[in-house]
Amino acid sequence: MKKPKNEVKITFHSRSVNERLARSIVAAFAAQADPSVSVLADLRTAVSEAVTNAIVHAYPDEMGKITMTLKLYDDGRLTVKIADRGCGIPDVAEAMTPLFTTGGEERSGLGFSVMESFCDKVKVRSKVGKGTAVTLYKTLTEKGGESR
Amino acid sequence: MTVKIEEADKTLTAFLSGEIDHHTAKPAREQIDYAIERGGADVLRLDFAEVSFMDSSGVGLVMGRYRLMQSRGGQTFVQNATPPVMRMLKLAGLDRLPIWEKEEKKK
Ligand SMILES: Nc1ncnc2c1ncn2[C@@H]1O[C@H](COP(=O)(O)OP(=O)(O)O)[C@@H](O)[C@H]1O
Ligand SMILES: [Mg+2]
Numbered sequence: 265m266k267k268p269k270n271e272v273k274i275t276f277h278s279r280s281v282n283e284r285l286a287r288s289i290v291a292a293f294a295a296q297a298d299p300s301v302s303v304l305a306d307l308r309t310a311v312s313e314a315v316t317n318a319i320v321h322a323y324p325d326e327m328g329k330i331t332m333t334l335k336l337y338d339d340g341r342l343t344v345k346i347a348d349r350g351c352g353i354p355d356v357a358e359a360m361t362p363l364f365t366t367g368g369e370e371r372s373g374l375g376f377s378v379m380e381s382f383c384d385k386v387k388v389r390s391k392v393g394k395g396t397a398v399t400l401y402k403t404l405t406e407k408g409g410e411s412r
Numbered sequence: 413m414t415v416k417i418e419e420a421d422k423t424l425t426a427f428l429s430g431e432i433d434h435h436t437a438k439p440a441r442e443q444i445d446y447a448i449e450r451g452g453a454d455v456l457r458l459d460f461a462e463v464s465f466m467d468s469s470g471v472g473l474v475m476g477r478y479r480l481m482q483s484r485g486g487q488t489f490v491q492n493a494t495p496p497v498m499r500m501l502k503l504a505g506l507d508r509l510p511i512w513e514k515e516e517k518k519k
Pocket of ligand 2: 313316317374375376
């Protein structure tokens, strides 16, 4: 993969107020490529799901750190990597099954399904006791918008 | 996000506005459940007209209230779902639940 033309990395605490913050940061970063309103909405939703999972599932009983890395490429592709050092996922394929949840009543088990239908591709790497990294791939504009 | 609750003729309407995510859904559902449990409404209406963002936490919000009303022998309706809200509810298969009135259904 070619080098990104812009890259941002931020680390924040696993506090639920940061769900909104993460969405705002991604939207502001992606705006450089001048995406459509609906592409931006999809991206915000997918990021919200991944960040919420890191907050809710990765660190169930403690505060932890979450790192979000944003990379924008010349051809208009964006990647967002959301990484935690929490509990990890024992069976990633099972976790990604629609409706699968370990989260009880108010969780729908649809987070991964939403990420997959709102992005071009979703990659998950996880190790029990070490943490999880979810990478979202999304093409923002076919030509890449402004190339500055 | 904020929730404004109106009650009339055994119908409780919750006007939701702003962004619905895991952080905001918790106080919202507590507020709605409190109103359901305190009053004797037979019908709950969830109004999404002013909702600008919703992730899958909103699905849990609707499903949880639907189940609570059902356990009390009541009904739940979703009204004024904006396109992003509708998309999320459809993705969750909620367009197959009896929570839509004729004009609303399958926008
Ligand atoms: N970052 C993470 N760390 C640990 N477990 C996770 C993480 N992300 C997802 N999971 C697991 O995958 C399951 C499915 O996630 P998701 O599809 O978002 O549904 P939900 O969040 O509603 O449970 C979660 O219930 C949890 O068990
Ligand atoms: Mg989730």
